[in-house]
Amino acid sequence: MNIEKVVAPLLLPNAKRRLADEYDAAQKRGDIAKRGGERSGLEHSTPPPISD
16 A cells, blocks of 8 residues: 555645645735735835935
8 A cells, every 4th residue: 555645635634724824824924915915016115215
């Protein structure tokens, strides 16, 4: 019997859940864009200086 066929179904759901939790935490920290949000990066960048 192939061990991967036995172990993978047991580990995969937990791994996917942990990945989703990390992704959600990164969104809350602002490390990655939220769904439907500004994706150009302009929302967090400083505006150019205004010259006279």
